[in-house]
Amino acid sequence: MTVELIIPGALRSEVDGASRVSVDASGTLRAVLDEVEQRWPRLGRRIRDEQGELRRYVNVYVNGEDCRALSGQETEVASGAEVQVIPSVAGGSDFDGKAVLAEHFAPWVQDLGLVVEETGADFATLRLPWSDRLAREGGALSGQALMAAADTATVIAISSARGSFGPMTTVQLSANFQRPVTGQDVLVTSRITKLGRSLAFADITMSVSDAVVA
Secondary structure (H helix, E strand, O other): OOEEEEOOHHHHHHHOOOOEEEEOOOEEHHHHHHHHHHHOHHHHHHHEOOOOOEOOOEEEEEOOEEHHHOOHHHOEEOOOOEEEEEEOHHHOOOOOHHHHHHHHOOHHHHOOOOEEEEEOOOEEEEEEOOOHHHEOOOOOEOHHHHHHHHHHHHHHHHHHHHOOOOOOOOOOOOOOOOOOOOOOOEEEEEEEEEEOOOOEEEEEEEEEOOEEOO
16 A cells, blocks of 8 residues: 655655655655654654644645645545645745746736735735736736736645646636726636646636736
């Protein structure tokens, strides 16, 4: 009964640099993490605290599903399952969202002037600065600029969740615009809801001055 444990870059030093390790345990997530703590005590201590609870700044996914949205450490884990550990930036991750934005996006995306405000274990928040160049006829910010910002935020959120950037393709992106934006910066937050082997899903919120625009 073996489970695959996926290790992010920030924690690989605890397992001799491995990106994946096999854990001979299944049944519940707690049993898997108990075995992890037995074999790699330092890694175990970075995942759970002294009371055996998941640390606040660590997310654990079972087959792409956040365990906190399931049954926590009592989540069922079958043989052959994938368990992924993802520390947030506050918990010590070395993920650099600004570098990802600067190095992996086309010049026209760079021209939007996007700024990475914050990244975490399962999200990224970008700021889309107001510019007259991005306004459509009538003076409101164009939907094309907002959608490009949403797509970019999601790429960075997925990269943050995985610990590094990797090539990816958008297969579906939709939005419900609720109000026009004029003369204001927009905060775009993409939060990962499911992180699978080949597909990731996210919810995106766009807001100005605490008012949701999409």
